[in-house]
Amino acid sequence: MGGGNFIYETGLIKKPILKPKPETKAEKAARKKAKHALTKGFYNKQVKKLEHECDVLWSLAVRKGCQSELSGIKADIKAFDAHHLVHRANKATRWDLDNGACLLKAEHRFKVHMDTMTTAILFEKLKEKRGQAWFENLDCHRYQIWKPTLKELEIIKIALEELKTL
Secondary structure (H helix, E strand, O other): OOOHHHHHHOOOOEEEEEEEOOOHHHHHHHHHHHHHOOOOOHHHHHEEEEEEEHHHHHHHHOOOEEEOOOOOOOOOOHHEEEEEEEEEOOOOOOOHHEEEEEEHHHHHHHHHHHHHHHHHHHHHHHHHHHHHHHHHHHHHHHHOOOOHHHHHHHHHHHHHHHHHHH
């Protein structure tokens, strides 16, 4: 038995409770930040940020041709919107270029989203242009459920950035 530890080791006397020294404001902020980083909220913010970045890159890639797929009109890229054929809430097809159509802003807002007949005409035009296999592939994927991880979103972002440079 060593030195004065005998009394404490046998339990005859309890060790004195040492109070930790008070945290500085910087230490407290760092601890809270580290704790926050482990929570789901921080993860969701990262996912939302990456999803937004992928949305912007996808839109640029779809509009790159600068020609409306409904009317065939050519113009500057700023005159166009990228339209999701399968709703963008479906993450399995959200950033798939086959799920996009380049439309003039007016066509997108006032024809496609206001008139179901125009949407049917757009699908028929795209079937002619892209082929039946494209339509069947998109139709098959529209029913898949997929929740991408951060790593998968980063991979999608890199792929879309590469398309931007082509």
